[in-house]
Amino acid sequence: MEQKKTEDLLRRKLREKGLKVTHQRLLILSVLEQNSGRHMAAEDIYGLVTEEHPEIGLATVYRTLQLLWDMQLVDRINLDDGCVRYEIGHLLTDETKHNHHHLICRKCGRVIPFDADLLDELEDHIEEAAGFHVQDHEVKFYGLCSDCMKSEKSGC
Amino acid sequence: MEQKKTEDLLRRKLREKGLKVTHQRLLILSVLEQNSGRHMAAEDIYGLVTEEHPEIGLATVYRTLQLLWDMQLVDRINLDDGCVRYEIGHLLTDETKHNHHHLICRKCGRVIPFDADLLDELEDHIEEAAGFHVQDHEVKFYGLCSDCMKSEKSGC
DNA sequence: CTCCTTGCAAATTGTTTGCATACCT
DNA sequence: AGGTATGCAAACAATTTGCAAGGAG
Numbered sequence: 165m166e167q168k169k170t171e172d173l174l175r176r177k178l179r180e181k182g183l184k185v186t187h188q189r190l191l192i193l194s195v196l197e198q199n200s201g202r203h204m205a206a207e208d209i210y211g212l213v214t215e216e217h218p219e220i221g222l223a224t225v226y227r228t229l230q231l232l233w234d235m236q237l238v239d240r241i242n243l244d245d246g247c248v249r250y251e252i253g254h255l256l257t258d259e260t261k262h263n264h265h266h267l268i269c270r271k272c273g274r275v276i277p278f279d280a281d282l283l284d285e286l287e288d289h290i291e292e293a294a295g296f297h298v299q300d301h302e303v304k305f306y307g308l309c310s311d312c313m314k315s316e317k318s319g320c
Numbered sequence: 321m322e323q324k325k326t327e328d329l330l331r332r333k334l335r336e337k338g339l340k341v342t343h344q345r346l347l348i349l350s351v352l353e354q355n356s357g358r359h360m361a362a363e364d365i366y367g368l369v370t371e372e373h374p375e376i377g378l379a380t381v382y383r384t385l386q387l388l389w390d391m392q393l394v395d396r397i398n399l400d401d402g403c404v405r406y407e408i409g410h411l412l413t414d415e416t417k418h419n420h421h422h423l424i425c426r427k428c429g430r431v432i433p434f435d436a437d438l439l440d441e442l443e444d445h446i447e448e449a450a451g452f453h454v455q456d457h458e459v460k461f462y463g464l465c466s467d468c469m470k471s472e473k474s475g476c
Numbered sequence: 477c478t479c480c481t482t483g484c485a486a487a488t489t490g491t492t493t494g495c496a497t498a499c500c501t
Numbered sequence: 502a503g504g505t506a507t508g509c510a511a512a513c514a515a516t517t518t519g520c521a522a523g524g525a526g
Binding site: 184185186187205206207222223226227246247248 | 489490491492493499500501
Binding site: 477478479480481482483484485486487488489490491492493494495496497498499500501 | 502503504505506507508509510511512513514515516517518519520521522523524525526
């Protein structure tokens with residue numbers, strides 16, 4: 165089961181760093197895994213987590229998300245809506261690279277996911293030219309979605 | 321002079337939208353232009369602007385930056401340090417595309433600018449496949465800078 | 477003269493932090 | 502036992518907003 169694999173990885177990484185395996189950490193990661201594909205704000209995660217465990221605090225959610233991000237178990241993206249969003253790490257869900265990008269419409273604000281894999285070349289170039297080891301990336305494209313382009317042309 | 325050209329563009333765009341040409345708007349854009357290359361937070365810009373015009377309010381700076389961004393006269397980037405940063409729009413400083421990316425070290429937090437132009441192809445693909453008209457992009461690479469890689473290896 | 481814009485201050489809101497208690501190992 | 506992690510509430514900080522006064526067209 166994927167579920168189990170992810171949990172084991174978290175346990176292992178925590179142990180490596182001398183940190184503790186707590187219910188909260190396991191639960192938060194499992195919620196993220198069960199909602200793979202959604203971009204969840206800390207509040208969203210908090211909402212889901214407290215459904216079953218109302219005693220968990222929002223601060224713990226924030227602290228745990230930071231921790232999971234440091235360990236590269238979750239991905240983070242900022243969609244300019246005032247809060248940081250998280251999803252289960254691409255390293256966990258597939259063996260391929262993280263090529264999930266976002267198109268953000270400047271007019272209606274819609275966020276459209278878009279998959280493409282033209283960045284590997286660029287990352288190799290960066291490693292070589294800058295001596296910087298790339299682990300992940302965040303890519304956003306700003307522009308106009310097809311609907312807004314139509315209304316732009318028709319002059320409304 | 322570049323300066324003049326930029327100002328004229330702002331005047332024109334404002335008129336087009338029936339908005340007013342104010343000292344504050346001209347001044348803020350000119351400060352951004354004079355500091356091309358820096359990533360400036362609203363507070364930074366406010367600091368520079370109030371040197372000569374202490375009466376200008378911070379809220380006006382925020383409102384103006386939003387406006388300039390909507391008009392595509394400035395670029396916006398979020399470097400995960402808790403504030404949004406601005407710089408003069410790439411459309412104004414050069415005729416080429418916006419290929420100024422950022423490498424962010426997960427260990428020491430350093431931000432390293434990096435120029436490369438491998439995104440045009442991807443943007444064409446997006447226009448075709450998603451019917452989305454790309455105007456701009458924001459790209460961040462997370463990883464380890466060369467210094468932190470050294471200390472990683474030497475085991476400190 | 478009309479409506480847009482500004483400055484000020486208060487309000488908002490996502491996120492962080494201090495601290496006493498509870499929990500892993 | 503010993504240090505880590507948690508929950509709570511207060512603290513923070515960037516950004517936004519309401520409103521009366523000022524300014525552009």
